Each structure stands twice: as structure tokens, then as C-alpha cells.
């Protein structure tokens with residue numbers, strides 16, 4: 001298989017730029033990569049970075065670096081024979097649309113188009129291509145060659161084969177994959193944004209004196225390490241009745257604060273006897289079925 005990716009070329013604060021991390025993930029599992037940049041100077045900087053990362057990675061693992069799998073270019077025409085594209089240009093809908101339109105002209109009709117957008121509408125991107133069923137999100141986390149998570153973002157028009165291919169490519173790259181739906185920020189960033197936003201509001205309201213105080217509270221009060229599970233597991237562990245009871249209490253006191261209003265799902269789960277987290281899925285399914293029937 002051959003893959004095309006875009007990669008970032010400005011070395012800022014060691015910040016892992018997505019394209020180069022994705023290129024490393026692909027090449028180290030034996031997949032050919034054609035990396036495309038917008039201009040020669042950026043291409044050369046990016047090339048050196050990717051090679052350096054691959055060499056360090058190979059040294060750590062005691063193997064030889066698979067540099068022969070990489071090709072670097074500034075010409076989109078070089079992508080005419082690739083099987084799959086992972087787009088990682090700036091987070092700008094107009095630019096991404098332009099890139100996908102160009103790719104539609106250059107690539108074979110069966111080539112899959114994946115986007116590494118952090119939260120833009122995958123279906124809007126699919127809509128500008130000549131193959132909406134072959135478009136899917138592959139949301140890697142930064143630095144992409146280190147972080148294990150991959151959100152596979154399924155648009156309403158992504159075919160099941162397209163989703164399955166993105167999932168199996170993620171598996172081959174050694175990622176922990178989660179298939180998610182298409183909404184602003186998907187799951188990770190949709191959850192993270194309210195945390196960050198509340199942090200700013202807390203500072204604005206003078207509830208915490210320093211940003212460090214908020215971070216300290218999070219680090220020492222609510223670590224979510226792997227062995228302890230995430231926020232959903234935590235809610236289950238605390239007890240859903242207690243979570244609901246607290247939210248209702250705060251909601252009554254502050255009816256104008258939207259995030260204090262308990263969700264209908266939480267109420268339903270409590271009404272069903274607060275099943276353990278592993279059992280929520282069947283209740284959620286029933287709820288969705290009823291919603292579909294009602295509509």
C-alpha cells in the first residue's frame with residue numbers, strides 16, 4: 001500500500017506536527033508513504049525531521065530505519081496511484097475542501113480519503129469529493145508517533161468498508177482505535193473544550209486565583225490513569241444516583257447554568273436502577289430506538 005500524507009515543517013517548541021508523526025507511524029510498520037508539502041523549503045525541513053524521528057525510533061527498537069519507504073514531493077500529481085490519503089493540512093475548512101477537490105481529480109476512483117481534522121465536519125469535506133462514501137476521519141493525537149489513541153470518525157456517508165479499512169490501518173499502526181460519530185470536536189475535543197472553557201470562566205469569576213490552581217486540582221484530585229478508567233467509569237464508581245442528586249441540587253439552585261442540567265440519559269439510567277457502566281449500552285440503544293420511532 002502507498003499512502004499520501006501532508007506534513008508540517010516548522011519546528012516549534014518540539015510540538016509534534018501531525019503529518020510527520022503519522023508518516024513515522026506508517027513507515028515503521030512497513031507502509032510506503034508519499035509525503036506532500038506545499039513548497040520545497042518546507043519539504044526539505046520536514047524531510048529531515050521525519051528521517052531523524054524514524055532513525056531515533058529504529059535505534060530505540062534495535063532495528064534499521066525503513067527510510068526507503070518514504071518519498072517526499074511537492075506535486076499532488078505524484079498521488080495518482082496511492083490507495084489511501086491522510087490529509088493533515090492546517091485546520092481550515094476552505095483549505096481542506098480545496099485539497100480534497102484537487103485530490104478527487106488526481107487520485108484513482110477507489111482511493112480512500114481520510115482527514116486528520118481535530119473537529120471539522122467530515123461530511124462537509126466528503127461533500128466536495130467525487131466519492132463521499134470513501135471519506136472518513138482519522139483523528140490522531142499529538143505527538144502522533146507517540147500517543148496511542150486514534151478516533152475513527154464515521155460520517156453519515158462513510159461506507160462500512162471505508163470505516164473498516166481505517167480501523168484496520170489504525171490497528172496495523174499499533175493504535176488504540178475508537179469509532180466515533182461526526183460532531184464538532186468528535187469525542188475527545190468535545191469533552192475537553194468545556195473543561196478548558198470552565199477553567200477560563202473560573203479565573204474570570206475569581207473563583208481560582210491562578211491557572212496553576214486549576215491544573216493542580218485536576219492533577220491531584222482527578223487523575224484518570226488507565227487502570228482507574230475515565231470520566232464515565234468514575235461517574236459509575238461514585239454512583240449514578242449520587243451524581244444525579246448532586247446535579248439536580250445544583251440545577252435547582254442555578255437553573256440558568258446549562259452544564260448543571262442533568263442529561264435525560266443519566267435520569268433514565270438512574271430510573272433503571274443505575275446499572276454498571278458495561279450495561280449502559282443496551283439502555284442507550286433503547287433510548288435511540290424510541291427517539292427514532294418518535295420522529
Ligand SMILES: CCCCCCC[C@H](O)CC(=O)SCCNC(=O)CCNC(=O)[C@H](O)C(C)(C)COP(=O)([O-])OP(=O)([O-])OC[C@H]1O[C@@H](n2cnc3c(N)ncnc32)[C@H](O)[C@@H]1OP(=O)([O-])[O-]
Nearest residue numbers: 014015016053056057118140141142143146189192193196
Ligand atoms: C480545546 C481543544 C483544543 C484542541 C487542539 C487539538 C487537539 C487535538 O485534536 C487532539 C490532541 O492531539 S490532544 C493530545 C495532546 N497531547 C498530549 O496531551 C500529550 C502530552 N504529553 C505526553 O503525554 C508525553 O509528553 C509524551 C507521552 C508525548 C512523551 O513522553 P516522554 O516520556 O516525555 O517521552 P520522551 O522520550 O521525552 O519523548 C518521546 C518522543 O515524543 C516526542 N515528544 C515529547 N513531547 C512532545 C511534545 N509535546 N510535542 C511533540 N513531540 C513530543 C519527543 O520529541 C520524542 O520524539 P522522538 O522523535 O522519538 O525522539
Ligand SMILES: NC(=O)c1ccc[n+]([C@@H]2O[C@H](COP(=O)([O-])OP(=O)(O)OC[C@H]3O[C@@H](n4cnc5c(N)ncnc54)[C@H](O)[C@@H]3O)[C@@H](O)[C@H]2O)c1
Nearest residue numbers: 007008009017018037038088089090091116117118140142
Ligand atoms: N497539533 C495537534 O495537536 C493536532 C492533533 C490532532 C489533529 N490535528 C489536526 O491535524 C491537522 C494538521 O495539524 P498540525 O498541527 O500538524 O498543523 P500545522 O499547522 O502544524 O501544519 C500543517 C501543514 O500543512 C501544510 N500545508 C498547508 N497547505 C498545504 C497544501 N495545500 N499542500 C500541502 N501541504 C500544505 C503546511 O505547510 C504545514 O506543514 C489539522 O487539521 C489539525 O486540527 C492537530
